[in-house]
Amino acid sequence: MYNILICDDDKDIVSALKIYLESEGYRTFEAYNGKEALAILDREDVHLVLLDVMMPGMDGITALAKLRESSNVPVILLTAKSEDTDKVLGLNVGADDYVTKPFNPVELQARVRSQLRRYLQLGGGAVKEDVIQIGGIRLDDASKTVTVDGEAVSLTPREYDILKLLMQNPGRVFHPRDLYRKVWNEEPFGAESTVAVHIRHLREKIEIDPAEPRYLRAVWGQGYKMERGK
DSSP, rough: OOEEEEOOOHHHHHHHHHHHHTTTOEEEESSHHHHHHHHHHHHOOOSSEEEEESSSSSOHHHHHHHTTTTTOEEEEEEEEEHHHHHHHHHHHHHEEEEEEESSOOOHHHHHHHHHHHHHTTTOOOOOOOOOEEEEEEETTTTEEEEHHHTTTEEEHHHHHHHHHHHHTTOOOOBOOOHHHHHHHOOTTTTTHHHHHHHHHHHHHOOOSSSSSSSEEEETTTEEEEEOOOO
C-alpha cells in the first residue's frame, strides 16, 4: 500500500482527494498548510505528496523547498489557472508535476500512478531493511540509533535490544520471561522485576507521558507489547 500526503487549506478539496485516492487503494494523510505537511513527512513513510501552492502559515513553494533539502519524494502541485508563475517556480524548486484546479479525477489518478511508478523504478520507494518505524519512533539498526519525533534518544544496550525486539513484532505480547530470554540470553530467574525496571526507563525516554504510554503498553498479567502505528 502506498501512502499519499494531501496538503491543501481547502478542506473540501482534501476530502474529495481522499475519497478518490482511497478508492484506488492508497492510504492518505491530511495537512492544511506547509508546516503540517512537513511534520507528517518527518514522522511517516510517504510515497507521494499532493501540495497546494497558496496556503496560510507556510505556502506550498516554501514547504517544497524545505522538503527538497532532505527528500526526493515525488510532489504534484495543485494550482489555480492564474498561478502560472507559481507553477514555473514550483517546478524549478523541485516539483515533479502539477494539476490545475478544478482537476479531473481520472487525470489526477493517472498522474499519481505515473509519478509513483517512476519513483519506485528509480528505487526511491525502497525501505531500508535495517530501519523500523512505528509512529514517531524510528530505529536504525545499522547505526544503532533511535529517534522519537525527530529527536535522538540515548538508550542503554539492553533498552535498545528490548525496543528493537518489540518494534520488530508490533502487536505481539511478550511475557517478561520471554523478553529476558531473548534479550539477556539467560534463564529468567527474577525476570519480572528486572524487565519491569528496564521497561520503565525505556518509557521515560520514548513516551511523552510514561504514565500513559502510547507505544510501549502493558497487557495485564501477560506482558508487554509495542502498539502498531500509534
